[in-house]
Amino acid sequence: MAMAFKMATTGMWVTDECKNSFMEMKWKKVHRFIVFKIDEKSRLVTVDKVGGPGEGYEELAASLPKDDCRYAVFDFDFVTVDNCRKSKIFFIAWAPTESRIRAKMLYATSKDGLRRVLEGIHYEVQATDPTEMGMDVIQDRAK
Numbered sequence: 001m002a003m004a005f006k007m008a009t010t011g012m013w014v015t016d017e018c019k020n021s022f023m024e025m026k027w028k029k030v031h032r033f034i035v036f037k038i039d040e041k042s043r044l045v046t047v048d049k050v051g052g053p054g055e056g057y058e059e060l061a062a063s064l065p066k067d068d069c070r071y072a073v074f075d076f077d078f079v080t081v082d083n084c085r086k087s088k089i090f091f092i093a094w095a096p097t098e099s100r101i102r103a104k105m106l107y108a109t110s111k112d113g114l115r116r117v118l119e120g121i122h123y124e125v126q127a128t129d130p131t132e133m134g135m136d137v138i139q140d141r142a143k
Helices: 016-028 057-063 101-117 135-142
Strands: 004-007 012-015 033-039 044-051 070-079 085-094 123-127
Touching: 012 016, 012 101, 016 033, 016 044, 016 070, 016 101, 033 057, 033 101, 044 057, 057 070, 070 101, 070 135, 085 101, 085 135, 123 135
Parallel strands: 012 044, 085 123
Antiparallel strands: 004 012, 033 044, 033 070, 070 085
8 A cells, every 4th residue: 555644633544646646736737626535434535536737616616526525625826916927725625514424524623634744735715515615715815
């Protein structure tokens, strides 16, 4: 098995694939977003979906299940009022109202451990429905 990083508080492990995919997104810009999920049986945080550089925020939002929790990171590129190109990485904790209570608790307690492994996140958004993580929210936070 590949090297994994343990999240001490929950006994969950973050796979190398998670960290490597994040580093590729951060430094090489080969991904626009990454969706992570927790496999309760193996106690691993794994990559669920990777969005290519041509995909946008709409594809990320569409890839999140309506009835289960997920984590996601999104590389948001924008131009400032001074006409400078910037990039900010958002961490999204997705816990829809329809998801199981056990899943919500597991994701809530594992979140900080994953964030520690993924170094370089600028902002965090917690959402229970799509309006709480809309593009307007992302744009407002990035300013």
